[in-house]
C-alpha cells in the first residue's frame with residue numbers, strides 16, 4: 001500500500017491544483033502519467049481556469065468534469081464544451097495544440113489526466129473525441145461510471161491505446177463515508193520508460209527536444225488554434241535533452 005500526498009501546483013494566476021502523478025514516489029500507473037485534481041473552486045469570486053494555446057505530443061489528455069464546464073478548442077478546429085459526467089479525450093499523437101477555458105458558474109471541479117501513448121502509436125494522427133455519456137450502473141449503493149477500459153463485462157467506448165483498469169482482477173477493499181467520490185485508475189505496467197518535459201511526452205529526450213523546437217519555431221507540426229491569440233512559450237528543456 002502506498003499513499004501519495006498531492007503536490008500543489010499553480011495552473012495560471014491563483015489557480016492551484018493538486019497533482020498526484022507524476023510524483024517522486026510514483027511516475028506512472030499503467031499508461032496514466034499525469035493526474036491533476038482541479039478544484040473544487042468557488043467561481044463566484046474567481047476568474048476561473050484559462051489556459052492559453054499549448055502543445056502536446058505522444059499522449060492523450062483526458063478531462064472528466066465533476067462540476068462546472070470547460071470549453072476546449074484545438075488546432076484540428078474542434079470546439080467542445082465538457083459538462084459534468086462527460087469526458088473530453090484529445091489524442092495528441094505527433095502533435096496538437098489546444099486551449100481550455102472554464103465558463104462562468106458557481107463551481108469548477110474536474111480531474112485531468114494524461115495517458116502516455118505506447119511507442120508504436122506515438123505518431124498517430126491527432127484526434128479529438130467527446131463522450132457525452134459513459135456506461136453507468138449502481139451496486140451496493142455505489143454509483144459507478146466506467147470512464148475508460150473494461151471492468152467486468154462493461155466496456156467504455158473511450159479511444160485508448162493501452163489496457164486500462166484492473167487487468168489483474170484483484171480485489172480492492174475500501175471503506176468510504178457517504179458522499180465520497182473515488183477515481184480508480186489502473187492498467188498493465190507501461191512497457192517502456194517515457195520522458196516528460198512541460199506539456200511534451202516522448203519515448204526519447206531527443207524527441208521532446210525536437211517537439212520543443214517545433215513549437216517555439218511555429219512549425220506546421222503544431223497548427224494554430226482558431227481564435228487563440230496567445231501561445232504559451234515552452235521553457236527550454238535541460239541540455240541533456242538535446243544531446244544526439
Ligand code: MN
Nearest residue numbers: 054056061098
Ligand atoms: Mn493541455
